[in-house]
Each structure stands twice: as C-alpha cells, then as structure tokens.
Amino acid sequence: MKRISLLFILVLLSCNKQESKGHLQNNKEITSLKKAPYNITDDGDGTKSNYDDLSPEFIKTAKKILEQRKFQFPDENTFNHKVSEVFSINLKEYSNPIIALRLSMFPEVAIRESQFIFIQDANANEPEFINPDLLYHFNSYVFYNTPVSYVWLQSNSYNLLYDLVVHYGYNKDKKLVESIFKKFDFNSLSEMEELIFRDSGTHKKLKKQIFDDIETITYKGKVEDFSYAKEGNGYLRIGEIINTISASSKEYDEPEQTISYLFERELRVGIQGDIESYLNKNPQYQSNLEKNNFYDLPTLKKYIKYIYQKESSTIFTVQDADGYTTLRKDKNSSSQILQKINTGEQIDVLDQSGDWWLVVSKEGKKGYVHKSRIKSE
Numbered sequence: 001m002k003r004i005s006l007l008f009i010l011v012l013l014s015c016n017k018q019e020s021k022g023h024l025q026n027n028k029e030i031t032s033l034k035k036a037p038y039n040i041t042d043d044g045d046g047t048k049s050n051y052d053d054l055s056p057e058f059i060k061t062a063k064k065i066l067e068q069r070k071f072q073f074p075d076e077n078t079f080n081h082k083v084s085e086v087f088s089i090n091l092k093e094y095s096n097p098i099i100a101l102r103l104s105m106f107p108e109v110a111i112r113e114s115q116f117i118f119i120q121d122a123n124a125n126e127p128e129f130i131n132p133d134l135l136y137h138f139n140s141y142v143f144y145n146t147p148v149s150y151v152w153l154q155s156n157s158y159n160l161l162y163d164l165v166v167h168y169g170y171n172k173d174k175k176l177v178e179s180i181f182k183k184f185d186f187n188s189l190s191e192m193e194e195l196i197f198r199d200s201g202t203h204k205k206l207k208k209q210i211f212d213d214i215e216t217i218t219y220k221g222k223v224e225d226f227s228y229a230k231e232g233n234g235y236l237r238i239g240e241i242i243n244t245i246s247a248s249s250k251e252y253d254e255p256e257q258t259i260s261y262l263f264e265r266e267l268r269v270g271i272q273g274d275i276e277s278y279l280n281k282n283p284q285y286q287s288n289l290e291k292n293n294f295y296d297l298p299t300l301k302k303y304i305k306y307i308y309q310k311e312s313s314t315i316f317t318v319q320d321a322d323g324y325t326t327l328r329k330d331k332n333s334s335s336q337i338l339q340k341i342n343t344g345e346q347i348d349v350l351d352q353s354g355d356w357w358l359v360v361s362k363e364g365k366k367g368y369v370h371k372s373r374i375k376s377e
Contacts, residue, residue: 033093033094033095034093034094034095035094035095035096036051036052036094036096036098036099036100037200037201038051038099038100038101038102038103038107039051039052039096039098039099039100041100041103041104041105041107051098051099051100051107051109052096052098054098054109054118058118058128058130059098059111059114059118061128061130062111062116062118062128062130062135063111063114063116065130065132065135065136066116066135066136066139069132069136071116071136071139071140072144073114073115073116074115074143075115076115078143079091079110079112079115079116079143080092082142082143083101083110083117085170085172086142086164086168086170086172087101087102087108087110087168087170088168088169088170088198088207089101089110091110091112097111097112097113098110098111098112099112101117101168102167102168105122106119106120106121106122106129108138116139117138117139117142118135119134119135119138119139119160121134133152133156134156134157136149137149137152137153137156137157138153138157138160141153145173150173150175150176154179161176161179161180162180164176165177165180165195165210166180166184166191166194166195167194169198169207169209169210171209171210171212171213174213177213177217178217181213181214181217181218186218186233186234186235186236186237187233187236187237188237189237189240189241192236192237192238192241193241195207195210196210196211196241203251203252203253204251204252204253205252205253205258206253206258206261206262208261211265214234214235214265215234215265215268215269217234218232218233218234219231219232219234219269220232222268222269223268223269223270225350225351225353225358226267226270226272226303226307226350226351226358227270227350227351227358227366228270229269229270229271229272230269230270232269234269235265235266235269235271238262238265238266238271238274239273239274239277241262242259242262242263242274242278245258245259246259246278246282256285256288257292257295259278260289260294260295260297260300261295261297263275263278263297263300264297264298264299264300267299267300267303268299272303272307275300275303275308276308279304279308286304286308289301289304290304302353305352306351306352306353307350307351307352314376314377315346315376315377316346316347316348316349316359316374316375316376316377317343317344317345317346317347317374317375317377318341318342318343318344318345318347318369318373318374318375319343319344319373319374319375320343320373322343323342323343324340324341324342324343325340325341325343325369325370325373326338326339326340326341326369327339327340327341327359327361327365327367327368327369328356328367328368328369329367329368330368331354331355331356331368332356333370335368338365338367339361339363339365339367341361341369345361345362346362347359347360347361347362347369347374348360349374350366352371355370355371355372356368356369356370356371357369357370357371357374359374
C-alpha cells in the first residue's frame with residue numbers, strides 16, 4: 001500500500017512539474033507579444049485616448065445592435081483571417097484584447113473577445129457615436145462581402161470603402177478596387193504615396209499587391225515588348241516617388257529594391273523614361289542590380305540587358321547573303337512580310353530578346369528580323 005501511495009505522489013509531482021513548465025511557456029509567449037501600435041492616440045489638446053480602456057458599455061451596446069440584426073459573429077480563426085486580409089494586421093502578434101487598426105479620430109477597432117469590428121460615426125449621437133446601420137453593414141461587408149452592405153456603404157460611407165483600398169491596401173474585392181480607381185486621383189502625389197506605401201511609423205513599405213490592379217485596371221494589362229507604352233494614368237507620379245526614395249532612403253524599407261520594383265512595374269506597361277534617366281544619373285545602379293540578380297525582376301533585367309545597353313554607340317545593320325532580308329509582322333518566318341531591307345542598311349533595334357529582334361527600318365516600319373541577319377558594330 002505504501003508503494004502505491006509513493007508512486008501516486010511521484011506521478012502527482014511530475015504532473016505539477018509539467019503543468020508549471022506549461023505555465024512558464026505560456027507566460028513567455030504572452031510576454032513576447034507586442035503591444036498594439038495604434039491604441040494610444042493624441043487628441044491634440046494635451047490629452048490622449050487609449051483604446052485599451054474603451055468603455056465596456058460601448059462594446060456591449062454595439063454587440064447588442066449586431067445581435068438584434070442577426071449578425072453572424074465569425075469564429076476566432078475566421079475573424080483573425082479576415083482582419084489580416086482586409087486590414088493587413090495580424091492580431092496574433094499582439095497581447096491587447098482590443099486593437100485599434102490605425103491612427104484616427106474614430107479608427108476601426110478589433111474586439112477580439114466578441115469577434116467584431118467596433119466602428120463609430122462622428123455624426124451619430126454622443127457619447128457612443130454609434131450608427132447602427134454603419135456598424136452592421138461594415139461588419140457584414142468585411143466578414144461576408146454581403147452585396148446589400150456593399151451597396152449601402154457605397155451610398156452612405158464611401159470614405160470607409162476608399163480607406164479599405166487606399167489606406168489598408170485591401171484588394172480581394174476587384175469590384176471595389178475598380179470603383180475606387182475610377183475616382184482616384186493618380187496625379188496626387190500624397191494620395192499615390194498612401195496607395196502604394198504602408199507607413200509603420202519608422203519605415204514605408206510597398207503594398208505590392210496593389211500594383212497588379214493598377215496595371216490591369218488603368219493600363220489594361222502589360223505590353224508585349226518595349227516598342228510602345230500603354231495608355232493610362234496609374235504611374236503619373238512614380239518618377240517623383242523614386243527620386244524621393246533615392247534622396248531619403250532611410251525612410252523606406254529596402255530602398256534600392258523598392259526603386260527597382262517600381263521600375264519593373266513601369267517597364268511592364270512600357271514606361272522607360274524614368275529608368276533611363278535614373279541609370280544615366282546613377283551609373284553604379286546597374287552594377288548593383290547585376291550583383292543582386294536584378295532582384296528577380298524579369299522585365300527590369302530584360303530592359304537592362306537588351307534595351308538600355310544599346311544606347312551606346314553600337315550600330316546595327318542588315319547582313320544577308322541574298323542581298324536583303326525581310327521585315328516580318330510577327331516572330332516567325334511564315335508571318336506577313338512588311339518590307340525588304342537591303343544588306344548594309346542601318347536599322348534601330350528595339351528589343352534583342354529571343355531569336356527574332358524587334359527593329360525599325362530607315363523608312364520607319366517596325367517589325368521582326370531574325371537575329372542571324374543582323375550585324376552589330
């Protein structure tokens with residue numbers, strides 16, 4: 001009987017030890033979490049607001065409104081996923097149960113325990129500033145992309161939808177992005193900077209996910225080669241932004257890589273002026289690109305290797321044993337012949353990629369000639 005009792009005590013001690021280790025591990029995980037960056041705001045009159053102290057009565061009132069409207073509160077995983085997708089904030093990184101999602105007079109606030117977004121309306125009644133319609137439709141759109149709620153927000157709170165795209169960088173709803181871009185002022189330097197950068201307070205980092213939408217919506221896709229530029233207004237201020245990054249590199253995350261990415265996006269729609277000017281002013285930049293394998297940016301690499309380098313004194317002429325070669329419409333020997341170019345005639349080479357080079361004849365006709373028929377001097 002004593003042996004059994006002793007064994008029981010040893011097992012109990014072992015369990016308590018494991019439990020103690022578990023508590024220590026949990027405590028370490030908790031202490032490693034960050035504090036929410038936007039919870040404390042300066043009200044501008046010497047006072048500060050702390051969303052950690054958001055009134056429980058406000059939260060209770062908001063939750064009751066959503067319950068009365070039959071809002072389906074998401075589970076924890078769905079809640080965390082959608083907040084990350086829409087607002088680009090990973091709630092799991094923070095210890096706060098209430099997290100303001102940006103610096104603002106009335107920011108969107110994630111209520112983790114009840115799993116909804118608390119949002120106020122400056123035009124609603126004090127002290128809660130809660131607009132029941134806004135609260136319901138905003139949560140319904142964010143978590144379920146409800147069409148009725150989208151229409152309501154378009155009519156009554158367009159600025160919130162605008163901020164989802166421009167401030168937060170949300171672009172999963174292409175219908176929303178397209179509607180925002182139709183009214184967006186791409187010629188505004190400040191608005192363009194807000195659209196493409198996320199400002200952490202210490203560094204500005206590119207929202208790369210938004211560039212595919214600019215290319216698709218404002219330029220209707222990328223160019224096939226460098227022979228022309230697409231019509232569009234999406235990159236009107238990119239040149240100025242690149243100059244700003246170059247002059248204030250410490251303010252940006254990975255400044256040279258950021259500049260290179262912006263050149264890549266311009267080149268994809270045929271814009272060459274900014275990078276040509278930059279390369280002429282910063283000769284070291286090309287060697288930096290080569291050392292870094294062009295940051296795995298294929299269009300930028302193609303431009304540097306086949307387009308920019310030909311801006312030297314290289315002269316291209318036709319060289320064919322038959323006495324002439326044919327300028328063709330497409331990159332194959334069976335495509336339409338645009339004209340014949342005599343051996344010895346000088347041509348301008350626009351694109352040297354592949355076996356068929358894009359060229360311009362002295363008559364100004366543009367087409368393709370097989371590289372074996374071209375001589376460089």
